[in-house]
Amino acid sequence: MRFAVFASGNGSNFEAILKAVKRNEISAELVCLFSDKSTSYAVQRAKDNGVPYFILEKESKQTKEEYETKLVYLMKKEKVDCVVLAGYMRILGKTFLTAYPNRVINIHPSLLPNFPGKYGIKDAFDRGVKKTGITIHQVDDGIDTGPIIFQKEIETKDFKTLEELEEKIHELEHKYYPIVIEEFVRELMTE
Ligand code: GAR
Numbered sequence: 001m002r003f004a005v006f007a008s009g010n011g012s013n014f015e016a017i018l019k020a021v022k023r024n025e026i027s028a029e030l031v032c033l034f035s036d037k038s039t040s041y042a043v044q045r046a047k048d049n050g051v052p053y054f055i056l057e058k059e060s061k062q063t064k065e066e067y068e069t070k071l072v073y074l075m076k077k078e079k080v081d082c083v084v085l086a087g088y089m090r091i092l093g094k095t096f097l098t099a100y101p102n103r104v105i106n107i108h109p110s111l112l113p114n115f116p117g118k119y120g121i122k123d124a125f126d127r128g129v130k131k132t133g134i135t136i137h138q139v140d141d142g143i144d145t146g147p148i149i150f151q152k153e154i155e156t157k158d159f160k161t162l163e164e165l166e167e168k169i170h171e172l173e174h175k176y177y178p179i180v181i182e183e184f185v186r187e188l189m190t191e
Contacts, residue, residue: 001027001028001029001081001082001185001188001189002028002029002031002078002079002080002081002082003028003029003030003031003080003081003082003083003084003181003185004030004031004032004033004034004075004078004080004082004083004084005017005030005032005033005034005042005083005084005085005086006033006034006035006036006083006084006085006086006088007033007034007035007040007042007085007086007087007088008035008036008037008040008042008087008088008089008090009037009040009041009042009087009089010040010041010042010087011033011040011041011042011043011044011045011046011086011087012170012173012174013086013087013107013173013174013177014033014042014045014046014086014087015045015049016173016174016175016177016178017030017084017086017177017178017181018030018045018049018051019178020178020181020182025178025179025182026178026181026182026185027182027185027186027189028081028082028181028185030051031052031078031079031080032046032051032052032053032054032078032080033045033046033051033052033053033054034053034054034055034056034071034074034075035053035054035055036055036056036057036058036088036089036090037055037057038055038057040055042086042087043055052078054074054078056070056071056074058090064093064095065093065095068092068093068095068096069095071096072095072096072099072100075099075100076099081103081188082100082103082104082105082184082185082188083100083103083104083105084104084105084177084181084184085104085105085106085107085139086107086177087107088106089118091141091142091143092104092139092141093141094141097139097140097141102138103188104138104139105136105137105138105139105149105180105181105184106136106137106139106144106146107134107135107136107173107177108120108134108135108136108137108144109121109134109169109170109173110123110124110132110133110134110135111124111131111132111133111134111135111151111153112135112137112144112145112148112151113144113145114129114132115127115132116143116144116145117143117144120144121162121165121166121169122162124156124165125156125159125162125165128156129156130155130156130157131153131154131155131156132153132154132156132165132169133151133152133153133154133169133172134151134152134169134172134173134176135148135150135151136148136149136150136151136176136177136180137149149180149183149184150176150180152172152176154168154169154172
């Protein structure tokens with residue numbers, strides 16, 4: 001089983017996944033990092049760790065379909081079997097998801113379906129909800145929708161500032177995403 005990580009930003013989850021792969025906690029090969037942003041720090045982390053990486057920035061005149069056709073071609077060329085989104089901030093569409101049916105998962109920093117979108121942690125904190133957490137789910141073509149695989153909740157009252165909450169959420173992500181990825185690839189291997 002060969003997988004790719006897609007990231008647009010900092011890449012701390014990518015690094016946590018990479019560490020788990022190196023510790024043999026994920027029984028699949030991490031083929032490459034893919035980013036839609038050349039400035040993504042995830043790309044730097046890939047370079048620092050000798051992980052192959054690909055960058056494809058969407059041109060404004062390009063349609064989503066054209067962009068994803070290139071992306072599918074690239075992933076198939078690299079013999080990627082499944083994809084793990086880790087802070088990938090572009091919504092995947094039908095072209096990509098048809099090529100990888102039920103083979104893409106995502107992590108989100110809230111208890112979905114609450115607070116989808118870019119600011120899951122801040123939105124929950126500002127709303128003053130009692131509980132928040134993380135969600136890992138199968139990806140469909142909505143914004144942070146698709147069948148939920150895993151959730152971990154925490155009480156927000158334990159965190160006085162947004163920064164403290166963010167730190168805890170990221171800690172949970174780094175702990176649980178590799179474990180869920182392992183379950184995900186193992187299940188695919190039995191198909
Ligand atoms: C993570 O908190 C992830 O859950 C979130 O982006 C962050 C990426 O951090 N994803 C979403 O909000 C998806 N809607 P990282 O680049 O340090 O891994």
